[in-house]
Amino acid sequence: MSKNTVLVVEDDQLLREVIEDLLYIHHIEVKTVGNSTEADDWLEEQVPDLIICDLFLPKVSGIQWLNTVSERLVANESSIILLSADHERTPEMLEDSPIHSLVKYQLKKPFKNDELIRLIHLLQPNS
Amino acid sequence: MNELHPLLATLVEEFLDERRAVQATSDVPLVSNQVQLSQNAKQLLLQINAHLTYDHFVSSVLEHELRTPLTGIVSTVQLLQAQLDTHGTQEPKAFIKWCDRLEKLSARMEFLLENMKQLHNRDSSSHASGRQARKLTSWLINERKSLGELITNSQVLDLELRMLDESFEYNTDYHLLSIILGTLVENASKYSPDDAKIEILVEQNHDLVRIKVIDSGVGLGTNSSENLIKAFQRGQDVGHIEGSGLGLSIAHAAAQRIQAQLLLYNNTGVTGTTAELILSNKGICQKTLF
Numbered sequence: 001m002s003k004n005t006v007l008v009v010e011d012d013q014l015l016r017e018v019i020e021d022l023l024y025i026h027h028i029e030v031k032t033v034g035n036s037t038e039a040d041d042w043l044e045e046q047v048p049d050l051i052i053c054d055l056f057l058p059k060v061s062g063i064q065w066l067n068t069v070s071e072r073l074v075a076n077e078s079s080i081i082l083l084s085a086d087h088e089r090t091p092e093m094l095e096d097s098p099i100h101s102l103v104k105y106q107l108k109k110p111f112k113n114d115e116l117i118r119l120i121h122l123l124q125p126n127s
Numbered sequence: 128m129n130e131l132h133p134l135l136a137t138l139v140e141e142f143l144d145e146r147r148a149v150q151a152t153s154d155v156p157l158v159s160n161q162v163q164l165s166q167n168a169k170q171l172l173l174q175i176n177a178h179l180t181y182d183h184f185v186s187s188v189l190e191h192e193l194r195t196p197l198t199g200i201v202s203t204v205q206l207l208q209a210q211l212d213t214h215g216t217q218e219p220k221a222f223i224k225w226c227d228r229l230e231k232l233s234a235r236m237e238f239l240l241e242n243m244k245q246l247h248n249r250d251s252s253s254h255a256s257g258r259q260a261r262k263l264t265s266w267l268i269n270e271r272k273s274l275g276e277l278i279t280n281s282q283v284l285d286l287e288l289r290m291l292d293e294s295f296e297y298n299t300d301y302h303l304l305s306i307i308l309g310t311l312v313e314n315a316s317k318y319s320p321d322d323a324k325i326e327i328l329v330e331q332n333h334d335l336v337r338i339k340v341i342d343s344g345v346g347l348g349t350n351s352s353e354n355l356i357k358a359f360q361r362g363q364d365v366g367h368i369e370g371s372g373l374g375l376s377i378a379h380a381a382a383q384r385i386q387a388q389l390l391l392y393n394n395t396g397v398t399g400t401t402a403e404l405i406l407s408n409k410g411i412c413q414k415t416l417f
Contacts, residue, residue: 014232015199021225022206056191061383083198085191093384109191110198113205 003076004126005029007048009039009065010083011058019052019116026117034058036065043069047076050124052116055084055093063093070098079123081116082106138171188380193239199232260298263336264290267329270305274327277309278316283324290331297336298408303381307389310378311340311402318344319399336406343399347391 006028010016016032023030031048033039035058051073053062062082066073073080080103084090094100105119145168203225210221271286278284308327315325319342326341375391382389388405 012195012199014228014235015195015202017228018199018202018206021221022202025206025209056380056383058379060388064383064386085187085194109194110201113202113209 002029003046003049004124005031005046005048006120006124007039007042007051008032009034009036009051009053009057009062011035011054011056022113022116023120026120028117028120036060036068039065040069043072047072048078049076050079050081050120052081052083052120055082055090061093063090063097063099066099066102067097070102073099073102078102079104081119081123083109083111085109135175138168138175141168141171188377189239191380192376193236196232196235196239200229200236203229203232258298258300260296261301263295263297263329263331264288264293266297266301267327270308271327273305274308274312277313278325279321281321282316282319284312285324285326286329287326288329288331290329291333292331295331295336297406299385299387299406303385304406307378307381307385307387307404308338308340310374310381311404314374315340315342315344315400315402318342320344334408338404338406340402340404341394341399342401343394343397346393346398346400 006023008016008019008023008030010019010032011034013034016034020030020032031042033042051066053066055062057065060068066080080099082090082103082105084106085108090106094103104123107116107119207222207225210218210225216222267286267288271284275284312325312327316323319325323343326339328337328339328341330337330339375389379389382404385406387407390403390405392401392403393399394401
């Protein structure tokens, strides 16, 4: 795994597999996890440059989890793409959050594959 | 929204009664903006407001639950299209895998939609919404009355407070906190025997508060907490008990919105489940106890 590996945190297994296949086809290294604990474990090994994170996760919300690991993400200048169904409340949830500036885009579900790939290349030109 | 109709009808009747009462005691023609709202009317307006907020919240949770499999379907169709455009049908394994996934995603979508049909709105008895600091002890004692209405007549609801500081103030959206506790107590009642005791144990230690709703019901079985908080997932051994399965999903989403954690686990040594809500004035509860 390298820093170029995109970390995808999504609790829905089928959607996780879809994103994994999509990124694999576009030759983008990807690691998918289903919850914040798995994401924490993986972060112990490597802080990725790009995280794609679902807003609703089983144990804590996506933003709650990102807040808990914010120091490492800020130090690494990681970028974050948030996946959500509800854009209206995200600004409220991001208010005063240490990861506020790291969230570069919010993709509303359902998104277009091309749009996700374009954003990944934009945020991570080496991918 | 069904719950709103009788509330609105009562509110209109209340207004008409007030108008008649004012007209009967006064010779001066009534000017509508001079009418003072009675306590009853104010209470009804608060209840209607609570219903509207709750309905919006339920819709928001449902929207998220439906959009996730929809995203999978849309993305898989796009993958299939792209694959067809570039490789034709040269890689049948990928096609079979994606078609199989489409079937699963469609089944999930259908499952959610079928359950949505059966979803009934529930009464939400809390009052104003929005964040505010309140003394938790007084709020809980007051809330206990409305929580008691959610259990059956033969069941008992016990509230035990173990507060380090009786005047502890907690800053949150009490409307959402009320929804969470209501859902947990309702669930505990539903899955417990008729004469069961349901216990609410509140432990406060500095900034951390644990609210435990303990029942003696059927327990979680082999279900994981993570599965149960997904929309419409229900515990095993509950086939005979009516329920949409959406309650815990809503409670979980509400907990996330107030930066609390909701945990579910089987009681140790005895039957039943404990639903534990962890609150902190410092906002985020970082550790998970799943």
